[in-house]
Amino acid sequence: MKNNDVKTLAKGSDKAVDMVLKLLKEKLSKYNVRISRAVANNLIVDVSRRHLRDVAKIVHNELGAYVRTCVGCDERNKNGCFAVYYIFGLDDYGVNVIVRTLAPANDVKVPSIADIAPGADWCELEFRDLLGIDVTGRPVYRLILPEDWPDDLHPLRKDVPYGVRPPPVKREGVTLTELESPGIPVGPYHPALHEPEYFELYVEGETIIDVRYRGFHIHRGIEKLGESKLTYKQIPFIAERICGICGFCHSTCYVMAVEKAAKIEVPERAEFIRAMVLEIERIHSHLLWLGVACHLLGYDAGFMHTWRIREAIMKLAEYLTGSRKTYGINIIGGVRKDINKEKIQNVLRTLNYIEREVKELIDVMLSVPEVKRRLTGTGILTKGEARKLSVVGPVARASGLNRDVRKDYPYLAYKYVSFKVPVYTEGDNLSRTLVRVEEIFESISIIRQLLDRLPGGDIKVEKYEIESDKVSTAAVEAPRGEDIHFLITGKGRPYRWKVRAPTYQNIPALRPMLREQLLADAPITIASIDPCFSCTDRVIIIEIRNGKIVNAKRINIVRLSRKR
Amino acid sequence: MKFLKLFVVAKKAGTVTRKYPFEEPLITEEFRGEIKIDPEKCIGCGACTLICPPNALTMRDEGNVRLIRYFVGRCIFCGMCAEVCPTNAIAITKEFELATLDTDDLLRDLLHKRVKCRICGRPFLTTKLIKYANKDIPGSDNYADVCPECRSKLSIKNILKYRGDLDV
Numbered sequence: 001m002k003n004n005d006v007k008t009l010a011k012g013s014d015k016a017v018d019m020v021l022k023l024l025k026e027k028l029s030k031y032n033v034r035i036s037r038a039v040a041n042n043l044i045v046d047v048s049r050r051h052l053r054d055v056a057k058i059v060h061n062e063l064g065a066y067v068r069t070c071v072g073c074d075e076r077n078k079n080g081c082f083a084v085y086y087i088f089g090l091d092d093y094g095v096n097v098i099v100r101t102l103a104p105a106n107d108v109k110v111p112s113i114a115d116i117a118p119g120a121d122w123c124e125l126e127f128r129d130l131l132g133i134d135v136t137g138r139p140v141y142r143l144i145l146p147e148d149w150p151d152d153l154h155p156l157r158k159d160v161p162y163g164v165r166p167p168p169v170k171r172e173g174v175t176l177t178e179l180e181s182p183g184i185p186v187g188p189y190h191p192a193l194h195e196p197e198y199f200e201l202y203v204e205g206e207t208i209i210d211v212r213y214r215g216f217h218i219h220r221g222i223e224k225l226g227e228s229k230l231t232y233k234q235i236p237f238i239a240e241r242i243c244g245i246c247g248f249c250h251s252t253c254y255v256m257a258v259e260k261a262a263k264i265e266v267p268e269r270a271e272f273i274r275a276m277v278l279e280i281e282r283i284h285s286h287l288l289w290l291g292v293a294c295h296l297l298g299y300d301a302g303f304m305h306t307w308r309i310r311e312a313i314m315k316l317a318e319y320l321t322g323s324r325k326t327y328g329i330n331i332i333g334g335v336r337k338d339i340n341k342e343k344i345q346n347v348l349r350t351l352n353y354i355e356r357e358v359k360e361l362i363d364v365m366l367s368v369p370e371v372k373r374r375l376t377g378t379g380i381l382t383k384g385e386a387r388k389l390s391v392v393g394p395v396a397r398a399s400g401l402n403r404d405v406r407k408d409y410p411y412l413a414y415k416y417v418s419f420k421v422p423v424y425t426e427g428d429n430l431s432r433t434l435v436r437v438e439e440i441f442e443s444i445s446i447i448r449q450l451l452d453r454l455p456g457g458d459i460k461v462e463k464y465e466i467e468s469d470k471v472s473t474a475a476v477e478a479p480r481g482e483d484i485h486f487l488i489t490g491k492g493r494p495y496r497w498k499v500r501a502p503t504y505q506n507i508p509a510l511r512p513m514l515r516e517q518l519l520a521d522a523p524i525t526i527a528s529i530d531p532c533f534s535c536t537d538r539v540i541i542i543e544i545r546n547g548k549i550v551n552a553k554r555i556n557i558v559r560l561s562r563k564r
Numbered sequence: 565m566k567f568l569k570l571f572v573v574a575k576k577a578g579t580v581t582r583k584y585p586f587e588e589p590l591i592t593e594e595f596r597g598e599i600k601i602d603p604e605k606c607i608g609c610g611a612c613t614l615i616c617p618p619n620a621l622t623m624r625d626e627g628n629v630r631l632i633r634y635f636v637g638r639c640i641f642c643g644m645c646a647e648v649c650p651t652n653a654i655a656i657t658k659e660f661e662l663a664t665l666d667t668d669d670l671l672r673d674l675l676h677k678r679v680k681c682r683i684c685g686r687p688f689l690t691t692k693l694i695k696y697a698n699k700d701i702p703g704s705d706n707y708a709d710v711c712p713e714c715r716s717k718l719s720i721k722n723i724l725k726y727r728g729d730l731d732v
Binding site for chain 2: 233234237238301302305308311315318319320321322323326328336360361363364365367368369
C-alpha cells in the first residue's frame with residue numbers, strides 16, 4: 001500500500017482526507033454505509049450493527065489502520081440511541097476513520113470487534129461498564145467498575161446524576177483465572193512507581209506462565225465531571241491533573257480538540273510555545289523513567305544522578321510557566337505566558353548543561369555490566385504482537401513499529417522542525433531504554449530549532465464560539481506514547497469527553513512480554529512500558545473503596561503477607 | 565571498568581541538596597504562589613470568582629454586605645484571577661509555605677458594602693463598583709444607583725411617556 005503517492009503526501013491534509021474518502025468508498029461499496037467528513041482530519045463512517053464487523057475487518061486488516069480507541073456515548077436525548085465510535089488511525093495518511101454505529105435504547109448491544117482488532121479489547125469493556133452497552137460474541141467481565149457496584153447503574157449515562165453513591169452490593173469473589181499454579185501478587189501498590197495497580201503473576205518454578213491485571217483503582221470521575229459540572233474553560237486545568245507527569249499533554253490534547261471543533265485559528269507563536277513545553281515535559285519524564293529503571297535494577301547511584309540532572313529541567317519548567325508541574329498555561333485559543341529574549345538564553349543554557357550531563361551519565365550507566373545484562377533480551381515484545389495490540393509510543397518504536405504522532409498526525413509546530421524517530425527492532429527492555437535515551441537528545445534538538453524559528457505575534461485569541469454537536473479528536477505524542485482525546489461538543493460544556501492515555505493501550509502488551517520470563521525480570525519489564533496508572537484509570541464516577549479489589553485475591557495477599 | 569567513571573561525575577556534581585528551611589528555597593522569580601487581594605483596589609465585581617477553575621474564590625451577598633472569600637485549600641495557583649481583575653487588585657505572591665493545622669487559617673475574607681437602590685431600597689452592587697463604573701462611563705451617575713429591575717421598569721416608563729400613552 002505504501003506507494004510513492006502516499007510517501008509524498010502531506011499527512012492529515014485535505015488531500016489526504018479526500019484520498020482516504022475515495023479509498024473507503026471503493027472498499028466499502030458492498031455495504032450500506034454513509035461516509036461523511038467531520039472536522040479536521042476525521043472521517044465518520046456510519047454503519048449498521050450488522051455490518052460493523054465487516055467494516056472493522058476491512059479498515060483494520062486491509063487498510064492497516066491502528067485502533068486508537070473506542071467510545072460509547074449516550075445519545076438518547078438526540079436520537080433515542082446509544083452510539084459507539086470506533087476510532088481507527090491510518091498512520092500513512094494521518095487520517096482518523098471514526099466508525100459509528102447506533103444501538104437503539106430498547107436493544108442496547110453491539111457485536112464485539114476485539115477478535116479482529118485486539119487493541120479494542122479494553123475500550124469495549126469500558127463502555128459496557130460505564131454505559132451499559134452490551135458487547136456480544138466475546139467473554140465479558142467487569143473491567144472498570146468496582147466489584148461492589150450495582151449491576152444496573154451505569155455512571156456515564158446522561159440520566160445518572162453526578163456524584164451518585166450507591167450502597168455497596170455484596171457479591172461472590174470473582175476468580176480471574178482457572179490456573180492452579182501459585183499466583184504472586186505485585187501490588188495493589190507498585191513498590192517503585194508508587195502508583196496503585198495489581199498484577200498477578202502465575203509461576204512455574206521461576207518462570208512466569210501467565211499474567212492477570214486488575215487496575216482502575218483510582219477512578220476520579222473526571223469525564224463525568226467534565227460532562228456535567230465544568231465549563232469548557234475550566235476543563236484544561238482539570239485535564240492537566242489527569243496525570244502528574246504528562247499533564248501538559250492532556251491539557252494540550254483537550255484544548256486542541258476544542259479548537260478543532262470550533263475551528264479556532266491558534267496563533268503560531270502559541271503553537272511554538274506549546275510544542276516547546278511538551279518537549280520539556282518529555283525530557284523530564286524520560287529522565288524520571290531512567291532513574292526509576294536504575295532504581296529497580298538496584299543501581300541507585302544512577303537513579304540519584306539522573307534525578308539530579310532532572311532537577312535542572314524542573315526548574316526550567318517553573319521558570320517558563322510559573323510552576324514545576326501542572327503548568328496551567330494552556331487555555332482554549334492559545335497560551336497564557338509569553339517568553340522573551342532573556343528566557344530563551346536561559347533555556348539554551350540549561351539545555352547545554354542537560355545535554356552534556358546526560359551524555360556523560362548515560363555513557364557510565366550503560367557500561368555497568370549488571371544493568372546491561374538485565375536489560376538485554378528480557379521482556380521481548382515481537383513486532384507482530386505489537387501491531388496486533390496497537391501499542392503506542394516507545395514500546396511500539398522499540399518493537400520495530402515506526403509510529404509517532406508528531407510525524408503521523410502533524411500538530412502544533414512540529415511540521416517546522418526536523419527530528420529523527422528512533423526505531424529499534426529487538427523489542428526488549430534495552431531497546432525501550434535506548435529509544436527513550438535517544439528521544440531525550442532529539443527533544444533537546446527540537447527545542448533549539450523551535451526557539452530559533454519562534455515567530456512573533458499574539459499568543460492567544462479570546463473571541464470564539466463553540467458550536468454544538470461537533471465530533472472532534474486530537475492526539476499528542478506524550479512521553480509514553482499517543483494520548484488521544486475524543487470530544488463531542490455540547491452547550492457550555494462537552495457533551496462527551498473521552499480521554500485515552502497511552503498506558504491504556506500498552507498494559508495489555510505486558511502479557512506477551514512477561515510470559516516465559518524469569519520472575520526476577522518482572523519488575524523491570526512492567527516498568528519498561530513506563531506505566532502511568534493515574535492516566536489509565538481516569539474514567540469513572542466514584543473512587544473504589546480501598547482494598548476491595550477482588551475478594552478471592554485479597555485473601556491471597558493477606559495469606560502471603562502473613563507468611564512473611 | 566568504565567562504570568567507575570561515576571566517581572568523576574559525583575565529584576564534579578558535589579553536594580546539590582540544600583538545607584532548605586535554613587537556606588533560600590529553590591524557587592524561581594516566575595513562581596506562582598498564594599494570591600493577595602488588595603482591599604483598597606478591589607471593587608468587588610466578582611470577575612475572579614467567575615474565572616476561578618477550582619472555585620477557590622467565591623462570592624456571597626448577604627444584606628448590605630458582599631463577601632469575597634479566598635480559600636487557599638482549593639487554590640491551584642493558576643493565577644487566572646490576577647489576569648481578569650479589572651483594577652489589578654490581585655497580586656501573585658511567591659508564598660508557598662501554607663501548611664497549617666487549622667482550616668480557618670486558609671480562609672481570606674474581604675467584605676464590601678453594597679449600595680441600596682434609590683427606588684426600591686434593596687441592596688445590589690458594591691459602592692466601589694458603582695464608583696468605578698461612574699468613572700469609566702460618563703453620564704452613568706444618573707442611573708447607576710438604580711437596581712437592574714427598577715431600571716428596566718424605569719426605561720419602560722420613559723418609553724411610554726415618550727409615546728404619550730402613560731395611562732396604561
